[in-house]
Amino acid sequence: MEFLIYIATGAFVGFFAGLLGIGGGLILVPVLTSVFATYMTSNEHMVHIAIGTSLATIMVTSLSSVRAHHKHDAVRWDLVKSLSPSIFIGGLLGGWISQFMDASVLSRIFAILEVLIAIKMLLDLQPSPHREMPGTVGRSIAGTMIGGLSSLIGIGGGALNTPYMAWHNVPMRQAIATSSACSVPVAISGTLGFIIAGWGVSNLPNYSTGFVYWPAFLGIVLASVFTAPLGAKMTHKLPVKRLKKIFGLLLIILAIKMFWH
Template sequence: MEYEIQLLVALAVGLLITGGIAGVLAGLLGVGGGIVIVPVLFWLFDLLNVSPAVAMHLAVGTSLCTIIPTSISSARSHHKRGAIDVDMLKSWAPLIFLGALTGGILSKVLDSSHLTLIFGIIALLVSINMATPKTLVIGQSVPGGPVGKGAIPFSIGGFSALMGIGGGTLSVPVLSAFSFPVHRAVGTASAFGLVIAVPAVCGFIWSGLGVADRPPYSLGFVSVPAAVLIFSVSVLTAPLGSKLAHSLNPKRLKLVFALFLFLTAIKMLWSVFMAASA
């Protein structure tokens, strides 16, 4: 019993620290705190012997839940600095919302290995992009029409929902590739996080209702205790990250985070490979 109490205390402290780091990164790098929260939750659920069949769904759903208050805090901070492009937000928000809702509903038919594979592949690509010294530029402006106002935002919303991340991880590199100013990309992405998280969480809650082997106090595929512990800290540290984003050159930090993300992606992809070959 004493060991179990010590383990739970250690896990609670770990979740609080995770929330703090995720909040800072959400504001500083525009990558979205979920890119940190999902793998940490995945490992913690493994320590708690949560069934592998639902562990990744719980990690993704819980991460999306924490993004709601964190993105509100981060977006408010960026808005005060005039870093949110309102026209871009209005243009992309409807399709991002629809894509996120679709991703959340799809979690009903995708198993844990599928979600892990999606997270691992995209996280690997994001880590390589972050580690590349020169920003990839493929156009001088964001395209219009069905691609720029349809396919791109819908894909960002859908894949972000399935990964349990906010808008920054995918939208900041995409906007930067079309010569969008980086600070405005980060600020606008913080608002995208809310547009993604709300419908995606609803989808993951609905998908997980009545599913067996979930830990206590879970609402669908959302672990309520884990979500509360994480966002109780991340909502406080997100404005700090936003402030640092306007006063620091984050290149070195991006390299360190890219390495963490690369190793995490490799580990997740390896776990999928080993499970498939077993």
């Protein structure tokens, strides 16, 4: 039953990760936290494990999404190239810093950020028509902050990258596609950071490496590699604005659950 839950979650998350360019962690972390609370005998590190495992799955999900978006020529590779180095550094720092934070603190940080992202989706705030992407210094600062915060709470970066790019008047479909590509360096560095942070920690479940739990990773990835490309393909066909509002309501529900867990 536990493994089936991971597969079902992976299928759902993969589709919306590809559709909205969000990486999937906004759903994965609350779901995994609940599953771990049910099936793990020791819950002391379950939030850290949920975040680390979420980041590990995003490595695969994002690559699947990027391939589909690239076929539609929607990825702004110039932005990926300029943002990726700082995103990678920020992601590594965020994952490493997690070991010094209590699980309850991480839960509440995640919940608050998830609500803010949901509000942005529901209100569909639009940028000034004259706003443009900043220069190298501005992108480096933004990339480090996005990478660090995304890694710390396991959301992969797309949930922050997409609105950041859209706010600077990158067309929404390009922002979604480019965010999928930028989620890859966040996921890689964040996963490494959480493995390092959890290395040598006692009372971790079997089949874990640091704060990454491989059975959950396997179940989620087995499904998400098929549904993420489907979601990315649907980005160019479905009414994304309407779906974002539905998704925003779901995020608020998950955030409330995460905050009071």
